[in-house]
Amino acid sequence: MHLAASLFALYVGTVSSQTVPSAPSPEPIEVVELRLPPIAPSDATGACTSDVNPRGTGCIRREMGDHEFQAGDFTPDGNHVIVNVAFVGAPGAPDPASIYTGEQVILVKADGTNFTNGDHWKCLSCAVPPENARSLDEQKDYPHVFRSGDKALWGHNVLDCGGHQLSSDDCTPEKTHIYPIHWNTAADGSGRGGAPRELRLHPDDRHLGFSSFTATGGQNCYFGRLEFNADPQVGEPRVPRYDLVDVNLLFDPNRQKYLSADDKDLSFHDDAISVGELRGFSGVGDEILYIGPSREANNIDVYAVHVITGAVRRLTSHPEYVDPVAFSHDNQWFVAMDTRGSDRQMWMSGMRYVPPLIDVVTITVASSTRNNGMRRFFQPILIDRYGDRGNYFGQQVNAAGDGSDGAVNDPNWNGRADPAFSHDGTKIVYWQALVVSPACGGANPLPCPVSSSPGHPEFRLMLAKLTSRSPKTPPEPFDVPDKLPWATPFPPGSVPPESSSNSIQPGNYTLKGKFSGVATVQLIGDGGIDTVAVDYTNFSDDGKHFIDGWENVTRTILYPNVWNNKIDWYSDLVQSGAVNATKKTGLGGFHLEIDAVLNIFNANGTLTTTIDGVEYKQPANGT
Template structure:
């Protein structure tokens, strides 16, 4: 789950899977002259990978030999699935599932219970015993997992084929590869990962989330929440995984991996922020398009040299993914479509991105459809704006293939699973939504991703979104998919050298030191000059405690950054945080844009008032916001129930 903190931070509709014309509803940016022509659509074959058999009786003993004659466990209809990455040989992928219906001990099958890590064959072969999957963590002795952490999310294999990062644990089969018959439960160890947050090394360590393994297998990227000023925040970090066989401080006092040489991927300097006051001209705002703003770390390039992250918007209300070189700090924008992008993976050769994106759903267009608005109100809105992407547990992601140069002109990527009739269970069934972290094969010819079927209460009943009955085996509501790029030739996986511990643009982390706050422009009246023409008059008001911005008001007068679109009108947003995870916005917009894409963004006379929990994505709004592009109106989604 991604979270873009406000202060801290389906195919393209109309032409699914094509690149020759702008999809209907997409307000494309002008072509960048220096970019090569957009790639043509390529052939893609999508199929489903096998999972353990499903039992509808999840009580003890419900997984009978009639359901699984091999006695190797069952899953329930809810599956508990989360796919991971490829093992280095390219013939299997990691995944998390939740086993159900196991018999009681001492039955040997009793070990197939609860959340576990499995590896799944992608080449049509089976493991000894006849299953296309193998459980790695089932039956691991308690002595081999002392101090382990409960969560097993985002299972990411190491390049040695012997270890998997899962949650805040490293699963290790010693000298054996995970897929080998010699990798039996008694040889598997589960070691916790600890992030020290005290000066003397005491305590259980800091809470970390959304871990991503660097391809060098030495470094780890992760995120950690902050709680200050009555609001939730977050920073991204990079650290070295250091095995500690006999720790003497901190808990657990068991063999573990410690995060050492940690860098917070943030610089507190005012001029390193995206929006700041020009120190030479105190009445002027500056927008630094090259600023590195890691709202949430999402992964790395396959050479390990770039970090990918959800960044501060480049255009107002448009949540995108960026990449920054860990040494030089050079930033590139990987996506720019107005819809929301979050989970991504970069190809082994670095030339392609596969992104889970809401494009085609029109979920975000009412907020972000008008292009080229400078990201000023985004000083207070990103947390709420990014949370609109889901309807509770229902996501609107579909996997999109985008070349290195990103969305541009009429090119808005290619939907990977576009081929299909959209019927229940089809690969492009809109009720089957993409989930986190698609992953490239080591040879660059395939991508594995997973989907979940919308289920109540995120659909059906009073909810405006309908439900459908699963067509999957046993009625399960999650599935593991593989997309093969049939015209591509396999290429050797890159050899990755260890990256440096030092990130020059970050800040070395000192355990126990105060957590910084993100600078923001203080109360005052400012002017932002358009790069081509016009100005924006900006008024900023802080809250009473001066811990955050309370209100931003902007008046645009013939404002243009590209010379192709001219913006006039007003926008005002007041933000509040009724609780740590809830964001409340009172938004008033009356914007008109002329030029290559005539557009308006208008709220009802009483304004648009949104209250949304950043963790549950329960959309509740009064009033309206409507963005109209070339005569096509985009409206907000209906309230969740």
């Protein structure tokens, strides 16, 4: 037996013998807004005056920009949060305040105190000597503090304070070095290398998870090790840098793909490792977190795969959309940014236990309609390590509030990536962005709110205190090998696959219900699959939910923009048994055009899901 397969069988046997505990009760949570540097009235040189910041230590831009503001995680003591900001309005040199300019990474106090200079923040990257920061990569998103506390991942760079804690007075610009990260993808080591994106740091401080796009817009995910290279002889930039080595493609070629066909019989394989978008690691790093293939129609969820056994767990199952997620360091909890409670996705995913057959063509729509441009619907949800189950769907972290303008649960403040736990498990940090035009105001029927935070920024940094919890010492990180047993080695010179998910060809198929009934399936297209037509007859996988009726969906990719999808959708589904539900389009069907990058909802026709008498209609255009 293949090593990964035997380890998987052992792991599953162990897990199945364990009893999943009953759902935890809600706990008290206090949410406060953390202070940020002063907001500049404009970007103009000198706009950060002594009236705005009497200390002369910089002002940040009010607008969020493209990843210019992004919060990360805690320092080991739990008293500081790392944040990416854009400093603007500084005077010119030789004024000492001139160092506070451009995109920088800072620490923000999370305990109400100040640094010894009197500020409640500290710039880590400002005034680092040029010789200590050579050929930095321009990508400076998703900041993460190393578990050691003396380094930080800053986009495609590593900020290193020479063994000093980032929060200490000993961490000065002169002692700080910032190194670019290089991923060698050429067999001879030449060139700029690959383009990793959304890097996530493993708890062992040695490994990274990341993703990368293919030439046609597909996405693969990888796991590799960081290795310092003081004097690189090949590749660019040829300066001291961190190299990504021992890279693994997160795909097991020895397993069935998620959807397979045996002659004309379709099967779904829940143990398939199909990493759609990497989201990080469990608290100790024994599992990789990712967005995986939907197990129910149009229902996007987070999964975890064990780094050794390849055992797959579905962490979320609520019909709403989930994306950013972070585990506590003791591995017992995770917090997810989720649209649950907003009803944003219920019109298309609210009917449960429908097999994800139409997802072959609707997956881009399901993952795009969660937003409407700059209006997002994420809020932080606290869930125990065992995930959604039964009627347990976690607890909204910021539920305590009256929903008014500026309240901690104001729906105009949208959760963004990534949340994080303090090392001792008593705090959660997350950040939010305010809805701005064109997602409100002007031609949009929804008015634009005004930020109530000091200086009226379009972002805010939030701290959730889990007041009933006692601090815990986090366990040691999992000893993860450089080569994952189930993954595919990806040495320099390897060619990334276009797809590691499904390879079903057009044709007529049958999917049998695990309990009863059948779905007859037509997959139609010339080469690829453009249309999915399904007829259900008494179909049930669980013996509680029974589906009858049909769906017919056609996807058209509006080239040359591979992200722009047009969907023509016709549905007449009826569900009986544990619930009485319908999913129906109106006369003429439902037609949606959406760009997965812009996420602007633009549709005509209707698609309505009704569950036990409660109707969920698709959003109005522009909302």
